[in-house]
Amino acid sequence: MLSPFPPTNWSKACALWIHEIHVAFDPPVPVVPGKGGLLRLMRWSTPRVAVLVALSFTLHCTRPPAYLPSPTAGPLGGGSSADGQAYVEEGVASWYGGDGDGFAGRPTASGEIFDPEQYTCAHRTLPLGSFVEVENLDNRKRAVLRVNDRGPFVKGRVLDLSKRGAQDLGFAGQGTTRVRIRSVNAMGLPTALDPAVDRIDPFVVQVAALSDPKNIDSLTRELENTFGPVSLQDTVTRGGLSVKRVRVGSYTSRQEAEQAAEEITKHLKDRGVEPFITRQR
Known part of the structure; x- marks a missing residue:
């Protein structure tokens, strides 16, 4: 078939042909949820789900912390961690x-x-x-x-x-x-005690706080002969009286300190003293 245009007019013919082409796009059609396929439904729902998740996360993070004491936390009256x-x-x-x-x-x-x-x-x-x-x-x-x-x-x-x-x-x-x-902890949230403290600051049994030097010396020698090393700590009472706290031992476990306190209490049961457990510092 022969072309209607001379060979020298090919470029002009091509230009006229392209000029006559019109490209038209259909106007966008709103997506109705549940219609149009899974992909359209995901595109419609994703931003809405994201808003709900962000709102839920914000409410959770701004809620003040609430907590109850653990029923297995140390026994009341002398609990441990x-x-x-x-x-x-x-x-x-x-x-x-x-x-x-x-x-x-x-x-x-x-x-x-x-x-x-x-x-x-x-x-x-x-x-x-x-x-x-x-x-x-x-x-x-x-x-x-x-x-x-x-x-x-x-x-x-x-x-x-x-x-x-x-x-x-x-x-x-x-x-x-x-x-x-x-x-x-410093934020007010429940936390366990560091067991390393028991080695750094061990337990002692405080037997008495005395002001009379003779009584201090007598009790110290008696305790040393039966229970081992005794330490004295200077302090002042609420009434302004200078006394020495008489203390026995250096225990890295509370159980050992409690056992020593029981033995000392039995030994001094007729003296009117009531030993108790504290720390070196």
Whole structure:
């Protein structure tokens, strides 16, 4: 078949042919969910699902942490933090740092100066520098405090709070209250105690706090002959009396310290002393 255009006009013919071509696109058709195939449905639903996931994540992260004490955390009244459980203890708490008791401005067991307006407390065995959540069992108020001192050295009490801590827990006006203690981290979340502390700051059995040099010497020699090394620690009572705390042993496990305390109590049962467990520092 012969071309209608001369050979010299091929380029012109091609240009005219292309010029006559019109490309038209159909207008977009809205996608109706459930129609148009799986791919269209996924394109329609993906951004909506992403919004729901982001909203759920935001609500979860902004919710305040809530937790309950573990039923297997140490026994109340002297709990341990074995097996990764938080230390839990219940008992009577008192407070110190009030006007006239003489503790404000004095060094604590940790070496820092005691400030009644800080959130600190004294405990016999919890590691210095650790944190505890204290709950007043009478009104359910709570506060997180840092252990920086030793005490209380009064029978039947488990914790001595600063004046500020007692005010926040609502018992500064009554002197004592029943509390629950739980070991936590600096953020207030339950945490186990570090077992390495038992080697760094071992347990001791405090037998008595005496002021008479003769009584101190007599008791020291008697305890050394029966139970081994005895240490003396200088301190001042709330009434301003200088005394020496007479302590026996250096134990890296609480169980050993408890056994020694029982033996010492039996040995001195007629002396009116009540040995208890504390730390070297």
